[in-house]
Amino acid sequence: MGRTFVLPRIVQAPIGGLATVELVSAVSSAGGLGTLALTWTDPKTAAGLVAAVKARTSAAFASNFVLAFEPTALSAVLEAGVPIVTFSWGLPGPLVKTAHSFGAAVGVQVGTVEGAKRALDQDVDFVICQGIEAGGHVQSSIPVRELLAAVLWEAETVPVAAAGGLADAADVMEVISLGASAAMLGTRFVASIESGAHEAYKAALVASHSSDTALTGCFDGGWPYALHRVLRNATLANWEAAGCLPQLRRPGEDDVVARRETGAPVRRYDCTPPNSTMKGDVMACCLYAGSGVGKITDVRSAHALVKELAEFATAGTAAAP
Numbered sequence: 001m002g003r004t005f006v007l008p009r010i011v012q013a014p015i016g017g018l019a020t021v022e023l024v025s026a027v028s029s030a031g032g033l034g035t036l037a038l039t040w041t042d043p044k045t046a047a048g049l050v051a052a053v054k055a056r057t058s059a060a061f062a063s064n065f066v067l068a069f070e071p072t073a074l075s076a077v078l079e080a081g082v083p084i085v086t087f088s089w090g091l092p093g094p095l096v097k098t099a100h101s102f103g104a105a106v107g108v109q110v111g112t113v114e115g116a117k118r119a120l121d122q123d124v125d126f127v128i129c130q131g132i133e134a135g136g137h138v139q140s141s142i143p144v145r146e147l148l149a150a151v152l153w154e155a156e157t158v159p160v161a162a163a164g165g166l167a168d169a170a171d172v173m174e175v176i177s178l179g180a181s182a183a184m185l186g187t188r189f190v191a192s193i194e195s196g197a198h199e200a201y202k203a204a205l206v207a208s209h210s211s212d213t214a215l216t217g218c219f220d221g222g223w224p225y226a227l228h229r230v231l232r233n234a235t236l237a238n239w240e241a242a243g244c245l246p247q248l249r250r251p252g253e254d255d256v257v258a259r260r261e262t263g264a265p266v267r268r269y270d271c272t273p274p275n276s277t278m279k280g281d282v283m284a285c286c287l288y289a290g291s292g293v294g295k296i297t298d299v300r301s302a303h304a305l306v307k308e309l310a311e312f313a314t315a316g317t318a319a320a321p
C-alpha cells in the first residue's frame, strides 16, 4: 500500500453500455466519479471513449473491467490516459502494477471480506464492497452494511466505497456515517437523463418498488453462472412458472425480443439491458435493478443528482464518530 488516494464521495457504478460519455463526464464534472464500463468494448472504441470523456472534463473518471472476461481493452485505455481503473468479478494481480505504471489508480469491487483481504494484499488504491442488494451481476451474498463494517476493519487507511441498493440521500449519508469513503450507485444513475437506457426501462425503474426486484440466474445469455438482480418482468415470470428450467428447455428460448440499432438480435435470455436505440419488446429484456429502486422517484440529470447526494455525504461525514 502506501499510496494515498482520495475517492470522491459519490461514485457512479459501471453500468455496462448504459454508462455513456455524457453520463460519465456529467458525474465527474459535478465532483463525483464517473465510470465507463469497457469489458465488452474493442480496444480502439474504448480508447476513443476515454478520449471523449477527457475532452469533456478535466476531472478524474474510471474505466471498469469485469474479470470474468478477458480485459482486452485495458492496455488501450491506460495508453489513452484513463486516470482510474476498477475491476470486478476477480482479482487483478499483476494488472495493478501495470495500471500503476501508467499512473492510474486501481479499485476492486468485492463481495466478501476474504475478497477484500486479497485485493488489499494486491496493493489496490481502494476497495468497493458490493452488497447483495445490488443491481446487475451480484458478487455478494451479504447485505452491504454488514460487509462494509467487516471490510472497513481490514482496509485500515485504504478508502472503501459501499455499493448495492443505495439510491437516495439517506442511504448515502448512512454509509458515509458508517465509515465508507464513498457511496457507489448504479441503478440510480441508470434512471438519469444522461444514461443510455431505453426510456421505458427508466420509467419502469421510477414506477417500481424494492419488492419488484429478484436475484436470479434467468438472463444468462452471454454471461452464464452469475446471479443478477433485475426487475421482475414477463420473461422472468414465465421462466419461474415453468420451473426455472435450464438452457434449451426454457419458454421462448429462441425468441428475438428486440433488435439493436445495427439490427443485431437480442434474445429473450440475453444479459443485455435495453438501450435507447433498441427496438421491440424491450420490457421483456433483462432489466437490471438494485433493491433500492423503490426510492427512485424521477429521471434526473446526473449533474444535479451528484450535487445533491454529495451534500448529504458531507452531512454524513459530520455525523461520523
Ligand SMILES: Cc1cc2nc3c(=O)[nH]c(=O)nc-3n(C[C@H](O)[C@H](O)[C@H](O)COP(=O)(O)O)c2cc1C
Residues within 6 Å of the ligand: 013, 014, 015, 016, 018, 037, 039, 064, 065, 066, 087, 088, 109, 130, 133, 134, 135, 136, 137, 163, 164, 165, 166, 184, 185, 186, 187, 188, 190, 273, 288, 289, 290, 291, 292
Ligand atoms: C445496468 C447495470 C449494469 C451493470 N454493469 C456492470 C459492469 O459492467 N461492471 C461491473 O463491475 N458492475 C456492473 N454493475 C453492478 C455495479 O457495479 C454495482 O455493483 C451496482 O450497480 C450497485 O447496486 P445498485 O445498482 O443497487 O446501485 C451493473 C449494474 C447495473 C444496474
